[in-house]
Amino acid sequence: MLKRIKEIAGLHGEEITALRRHFHMYPELGWEEIGTTDKIAEVLGRLGCTISRRGFGGTGSGLVAEISGGRPGGCVGLRADIDALPLQEENDAPYASRNPGVMHACGHDAHAAMLLGAAMVLSEIKDEIPGTVRLLFQPAEESGLKSGAAAMVDEGALDGVDSVGGIHVWSKARTGTALYRSGPVMAAADGWYLVIKGRGGHGSTPELTIDPTITAANLALNLQAIVGREVSAKETAVISIGVIKAGDSAFNIIPDTVTMNGTVRTFNPEVKRLVEASLRRVIAGLCEAGRCDYELDYRSFIPATINDHGATMTGKAVCEEILGPDNVTETELIMGSEDYSYFLDRVPGTYIFLGTANPDKGSDTGHHHPKFDVDEDALPAGAAILAGFAWRRLVEGS
Structure with missing residues (x-):
């Protein structure tokens, strides 16, 4: 046939x-x-x-x-x-x-x-x-x-x-x-949308501010440790940052906020849950360490x-x-x-x-x-x- x-x-x-x-x-x-x-x-x-x-x-x-x-x-x-x-x-x-x-x-x-x-x-x-x-x-x-x-x-x-x-x-x-x-x-496709909230001020007096760019920089590095140290080497996962935005055009102003957006890709539903939970934990911990508040919107787009x-x-x-x-x-x-x-x-x-x-x-x-x-x-x-x-x-x- x-x-x-x-x-x-x-x-x-x-x-x-x-x-x-x-x-x-x-x-x-x-x-x-x-x-x-x-x-x-x-x-x-x-x-x-x-x-x-x-x-x-x-x-x-x-x-x-x-x-x-x-x-x-x-x-x-x-x-x-x-x-x-x-x-x-x-x-x-x-x-x-x-x-x-x-x-x-x-x-x-x-x-x-x-x-x-x-x-x-x-x-x-x-x-x-x-x-x-x-x-x-x-x-x-x-x-x-x-x-x-x-x-x-x-x-x-x-x-x-x-x-x-x-x-x-x-x-x-x-x-x-x-x-x-x-x-x-x-892969499953997730998206995450983060606003890190500090307190801006003049770049010459950082001690009077709560600088959200430091927390953002720490996050950009430490999120990769989730894949490298929490996900099994036998599994596949990706965490990528597509947007980091801080301030406008002034070179000497520490901004009030930093926006970070990214994607997560996984194949195993258990790994998907692990990565989301770990990402939430790392963001909460680093924002607390940096004295920043934050708003996180984590979205599961496609399984x-x-x-x-x-x-x-x-x-x-x-x-x-x-x-x-x-x-x-x-x-x-x-x-x-x-x-x-x-x-x-x-x-x-x-x-x-x-x-x-x-x-x-x-x-x-x-x-x-x-x-x-x-x-x-x-x-x-x-x-x-x-x-x-x-x-x-x-x-x-x-």
């Missing part, structure tokens, strides 16, 4: 590419993907898919549809995110963004097109499908705390789903390859993306049959984060990375860059992998 799925996906290659270009030309930011959702609904309607819900998070963005097989069985979900980024595109391709300041710079246009391609394939073989395939077109992956995945899970999009699969195009891997990993694959072993082995096997065994390898841990993790927290599943790098086509530029692009030759294979994953999981469960 996988050979047949690959052949059908190849026959729909031009249509999948045309859809990707449409989405790329008309990108929409998170929670504003109305035109994108309209186009998805139009295509699914032509395929005869049942649209069970449109709109999440109090908006009209996002869509859930189902393909019911001709035989009884379980339910497998396939997910694609559909939002774009607030970025001005610098490519001069004929399908470049026509919405100023908005661009598909992370490949979500390709994700949506590949999932529609998978729907085309599955619709042609639906009489042989043992169960149901649920298509999950997710808004607002890039929206941080207002995650589209979290909203879909909270609003029941995964109810009744036994397992879930997804693909992310990957400009670090060459076209024709795929990457997989069982267990943790993408770690943790792939189920069984689902990942299914995905790996499907990729090997579609792309060839030599073109499928295990990825290293990825410190970026992805709200697909909310889906994986609810049901077992996997996240596959599809290579789209082709230097001759300029598709090896990094994600979130104004010159990011995708090698469209990879899209039929992505559609086949999604469809093949759903087929194989349903057959395994029947």
